[in-house]
Every structure is written in structure tokens, then in C-alpha cells.
Amino acid sequence: MSLVYSSPSLLKSIIAITEQRDRGKLESSLVRGLFETIRARHVTLHKLFQADGEDRVFAVVEFSNGRQVQLQDEDIVFENGYPLSDRPEFSACYRDGQPLTFEQPERKCFRYLYPIRKRGSVMAFLEINHDAALDEASQRVISGILSIYCNFLEILDYSEHDTLTGLLNRKTFDTNLLKILAGLQPSEAAKVRPTLSRRRSRQSDFKHWMGVIDIDHFKRINDQFGHLYGDEVLLLLARLMRESFRFQDKLFRFGGEEFVVLLAPTEFSNALSVFERFRQNVEEFHFPQVGRVTVSLGFTEIQLIDNPTVVFGQADEALYFAKQNGRNRVCSYEKLVESGEIESQDTTSNIVFF
Ligand SMILES: Nc1nc2c(ncn2[C@@H]2O[C@H](COP(=O)(O)OP(=O)(O)OP(=O)(O)O)[C@@H](O)[C@H]2O)c(=O)[nH]1
Known part of the structure; x- marks a missing residue:
């Protein structure tokens, strides 16, 4: 032919x-x-x-x-x-x-x-x-x-992609998050793909999660060992992220020493253990010359009513709490609100991201 x-x-x-x-x-x-x-x-x-x-x-x-x-x-x-x-x-x-x-x-x-x-x-x-x-x-x-x-x-x-680490860059974050938010619209999913909506209803405990990761005392690493070693730490951290998270999870470098993860749907307990496993993997890893490096991580659920500013703000607030309370720890925004350790944010905010 x-x-x-x-x-x-x-x-x-x-x-x-x-x-x-x-x-x-x-x-x-x-x-x-x-x-x-x-x-x-x-x-x-x-x-x-x-x-x-x-x-x-x-x-x-x-x-x-x-x-x-x-x-x-x-x-x-x-x-x-x-x-x-x-x-x-x-x-x-x-x-x-x-x-x-x-x-x-x-x-x-x-x-x-x-x-x-x-x-x-x-x-x-x-x-x-x-x-x-x-x-x-x-x-x-x-x-x-x-x-x-x-x-x-x-x-x-x-x-x-970010040129240093090869992770997704900040520019693509909004698009990815908006896709997740659009996917949370149950009526549209049901219209287009009935099998998908059936599966989602079976998995109503499965939620999307956003985690914000920040290297602890990164300034000290740069000051003590120089920027080249600082960059090496960022590179190795990105590798640990790829090894710790799954194929469907989206990994971003937000610039500097801040990283973001959009977790594929799972229950709260699983999200917590995935983030915790990553924190431990970093703690146990020997960074050449630098030695031990730790990260703090805040995470939150991505809900239909949210916009990117709100979701990011919540995860960032949990991260801030982790930094203020010892570092090298994982904090959930929802659990901190539940326990009264932080106040709930106003989710009706209409601020547009970026
Ligand atoms: N090597 C390197 N350093 C960077 C890069 N981007 C930002 N930094 C450095 O990251 C450091 C961030 O420091 P801070 O925001 O003060 O935070 P920190 O020292 O990590 O302290 P905590 O976050 O409070 O634990 C600064 O020294 C920046 O110069 C980069 O691409 N490469």
C-alpha cells in the first residue's frame, strides 16, 4: 500500500x-x-x-x-x-x-x-x-x-524541566495542579469515562496530596562547602526523590532548595508513610563530603474547592510548622489544624497563583 x-x-x-x-x-x-x-x-x-x-x-x-x-x-x-x-x-x-x-x-x-x-x-x-x-x-x-x-x-x-535536577520546573506546576483539580469534577468524569468514575467512587478515600519539601539549613551547606557542593546536594536529593516516589507522582523543583510533590491518589495514611519514607531516605543517605542532610516536609490534601494558591499555602504552612518545631520532620496541614496547632486558612480566597 x-x-x-x-x-x-x-x-x-x-x-x-x-x-x-x-x-x-x-x-x-x-x-x-x-x-x-x-x-x-x-x-x-x-x-x-x-x-x-x-x-x-x-x-x-x-x-x-x-x-x-x-x-x-x-x-x-x-x-x-x-x-x-x-x-x-x-x-x-x-x-x-x-x-x-x-x-x-x-x-x-x-x-x-x-x-x-x-x-x-x-x-x-x-x-x-x-x-x-x-x-x-x-x-x-x-x-x-x-x-x-x-x-x-x-x-x-x-x-x-529544571536544568540542574531534571525534575519538572515551577512553570509546569500550575498546569499539573489545575489538571488534578479539573479531574476532581465528578460529573465530567462520569460523562466521559464511566469506568473511571466507577473506579473513583470505589476509591473515595483516595485523595490527591501536595507536599512541599525544603532542605534544612541549606545555607550552612553552601557556606561551609561552597555552591558546587550545594548544587551536588540538590542533584542527589532529586535522585532520592525519584527513587522514593512512584512513577505517577509528579516531582518539581520550585527553585532554590524547595521541591514540590503532587502525589497520585492514595489514602492519608499512605501519603504520610510515603513522605515519611522519603524523609528517612534523605536522613540515611551519605552525601559525599557534606555528610548528613535532612529535609522538612509539609503536605495537604488537594480539594475541589481549592485553587493553587490555597493548596500551596496550606502545604507551606505545615512546612513552616515543621521548620519551627525541630526540622527533619513531616507535618500534615489537616492534622495540625485538627490538633489546634495551627489555624485553618481561609479557603475562600480568590487570589490567582503567580
Ligand atoms: N548551591 C545552591 N544554593 C542555592 C540555590 N538556590 C538557592 N540556594 C541557597 O539556598 C539557601 C537557602 O537558605 P535559607 O532560605 O536561609 O534557608 P536554610 O539555610 O535552608 O534554613 P532553613 O530552611 O530554615 O532550614 C541560600 O543560601 C541560597 O543561596 C542553588 O541553585 N544552588
């Missing part, structure tokens, strides 16, 4: 990919663009991630019969992911880093699997099911579109 290279859908798909600034929409544009350009039966984007030391693959976007049939929410990733080792075709594509073709006579279709790389490593797969075999020229067009997607993803990545 040969593609019509002057096809307006090819240009349209390139334009659609490069005009996106949101990762989810970018993924949809890629899948939709390829689906329309090559008139596939269906096109699916699978992502690769690590969970509990195991590589897992999960489908994020699929186009079939001219419409998007699947768009995963990151919080249901674990239910839908499957181990890479259970899927020989994905394993082979991952190992060789080369596109694979399978003829499926029983389904009267041809299946193509393309690896998608980020900085040399395979981080996703594009699966195309087509009624006919694609010729070499068509496959080159697909590879070209994937290269444009990867290049664009790298530009997006660069603008979203």
Missing part, C-alpha cells in the same frame, strides 16, 4: 503535532495524524515505565474507526499496564530498537511496531494495524513523523 505524499493529512498531522504544548494532546495528535495519513485500521501509542523495578507497558491513546477510543488517565496506569516480559513482540522491539512487522492472516491485517526513543532509550511504542502491507516509502514517512514527534518532545521536555 502506498501513501499519497501530497496528502493534506500528512501536513495537517505535522502541523497538529508541532502546535501542541500539552503532552496528552501531543500524543493524541501523533496517533490521530498517523491514523488519518496512512488510513490505518487502528493506531495505538504504548508507553513504557518502571514500576517496582519492572518494565511495564501500557496503552495511552488509540484511534480506531476514525475516533479516539482510549485515553488513559495516569492514575489508572497500574490497572492497565502489563509486564514487558509478558509481551515478546514488545520485548523484541525494545531489545533491537528496530521496527517490527507481523502478518496476521487470521485477522486479515498487518501489524507494525515502532520503537520511540528518548535520548537513545526506547520509552514508547507505536502500534499500527493496517488492512494491507505498507511499502517501504510509506514506512519511511511513518518513521519521519515519529522523528518529528521525538524532536518536538525533546523541546517540550527541555522547557518543562
